[in-house]
Amino acid sequence: MSKLPWDMSGKVVLITGGNAGIGYGFARGIAKAGGDVVIWGRRQEKNESAAQQLRDEFGIRVLAQSVDVGDEQAVVDAMAIAVTEMGRIDGAIANAGIMTHAKSFLEMTGEMYHGLLDINQHGAMYVAREAAKHMKERFDAGDPGGSILFCASLSALTGSAGMQHYNAAKGAVASMARGIAVDLGVYGIRANTVCPGYTVSETVKDKGPESPLGKQVRERTPIPRFGTIEDFEGVGVYFMSDASRFHSGDLVKIDGGWMANAGKANIANLAQRYSSEQI
Numbered sequence: 001m002s003k004l005p006w007d008m009s010g011k012v013v014l015i016t017g018g019n020a021g022i023g024y025g026f027a028r029g030i031a032k033a034g035g036d037v038v039i040w041g042r043r044q045e046k047n048e049s050a051a052q053q054l055r056d057e058f059g060i061r062v063l064a065q066s067v068d069v070g071d072e073q074a075v076v077d078a079m080a081i082a083v084t085e086m087g088r089i090d091g092a093i094a095n096a097g098i099m100t101h102a103k104s105f106l107e108m109t110g111e112m113y114h115g116l117l118d119i120n121q122h123g124a125m126y127v128a129r130e131a132a133k134h135m136k137e138r139f140d141a142g143d144p145g146g147s148i149l150f151c152a153s154l155s156a157l158t159g160s161a162g163m164q165h166y167n168a169a170k171g172a173v174a175s176m177a178r179g180i181a182v183d184l185g186v187y188g189i190r191a192n193t194v195c196p197g198y199t200v201s202e203t204v205k206d207k208g209p210e211s212p213l214g215k216q217v218r219e220r221t222p223i224p225r226f227g228t229i230e231d232f233e234g235v236g237v238y239f240m241s242d243a244s245r246f247h248s249g250d251l252v253k254i255d256g257g258w259m260a261n262a263g264k265a266n267i268a269n270l271a272q273r274y275s276s277e278q279i
Contacts, residue, residue: 005243008035012061012086013240014079016040016069016127017096019050021201022151022232026093029233030240031058038082038089040067040096040127061086069096069123079130088138091240092131094124094173095151099203102162113165120169124150128180128191135189144188149239150177152195154255170195174251181249190248192239197255199227222257 003009013030017023018039027037031054039062041047047064054062063085067078083089097120102108128148135146155163156170173193180191198217200206206226208214218224235254238244253259 003242005245006033006237006241008033008237008241010035011090011240012036012038012088013091013093013236014038014040014082014089014127014131015093015095016067016123017151018093019043019046019064021203022196022199022229023093023095024050025229025232026095026151026236027054028229029236031060031062032233033237033241034058034060035090035237035240036061036086038063038065038086040065040069040078042066042068068119069094069127070118072122072126075123075126075130079127079134083134089131089134090145091147091149092127093149093151093236093240094127096120096123096127097151097169099163099166104162105164108162108164113168116165117169117172120166121172124173125176128176132180132184132189136184136187139187139189145245146187146189147240147244148177148180148189148191149236150174150191150193152193152251154195154197154253154259156193156195156251157253157259177251178249185248190239190244192244192248193251194232194235194239195251195253195255196232197221197227197253197258199229199231201229217258220258220261221255222261225256227254227256 008030013035015023015027018027019041030037039047039051044066051062051064065078068074100116150173152170152174155167156174160167177191177193206214209218
């Protein structure tokens with residue numbers, strides 16, 4: 001019996017920042033579909049906790065590695081270990097990132113700007129490049145194909161007060177995905193970007209319908225709620241599985257219709273002022 005296109009059995013997906021939030025949502029989706037997972041994060045105790053939850057619930061193989069994606073050599077070394085330990089990497093989701101906020105662009109320092117780009121943009125590039133190298137090696141051995149997914153943000157498409165470095169990094173990875181798709185499609189390697197809307201995580205909190213941001217999200221979003229990590233399980237499986245084998249160079253918004261509701265676009269400018277609850 002042939003496998004369904006979204007069956008992840010036999011596939012291995014590496015997820016940076018996979019120990020919590022949207023990254024863990026991606027990991028759960030892959031695990032539910034039968035795939036094995038590599039979790040990267042800087043806090044090994046948290047990595048191991050997430051890995052054990054996936055093993056216990058889904059019976060899959062999980063490798064947890066402590067990796068700072070902003071350290072290029074650390075990414076190179078950890079990817080080599082992951083390939084050796086797991087046997088292969090079929091997909092990589094560059095999800096790790098940080099969020100900082102200045103009072104305004106006028107007060108943004110070079111240190112703040114480059115510190116965020118080191119992780120959110122440069123780290124994503126290192127991960128994608130090293131995963132793609134392995135995928136190309138498999139292609140040369142007669143085993144083509146692989147999928148790279150960047151987790152950006154609606155901030156790749158909109159402006160955010162005091163977060164121009166975040167806008168720049170998220171916009172850059174979306175452009176990077178298109179470039180990778182064009183460059184490496186001949187090897188069966190796909191690259192895409194997903195842009196989450198307001199999603200409950202360690203950095204985004206739903207403080208209820210009466211809180212400023214909670215009220216704005218519910219008023220503007222056609223599906224009137226915040227996103228949850230469960231909302232990213234399916235999209236992770238889609239892009240990492242053969243179900244998306246001809247889908248490359250694209251950007252997909254998972255935002256409950258936020259961006260489609262242009263009639264209330266002015267609300268976005270208000271929401272951007274709530275620095276602890278940014279996209």
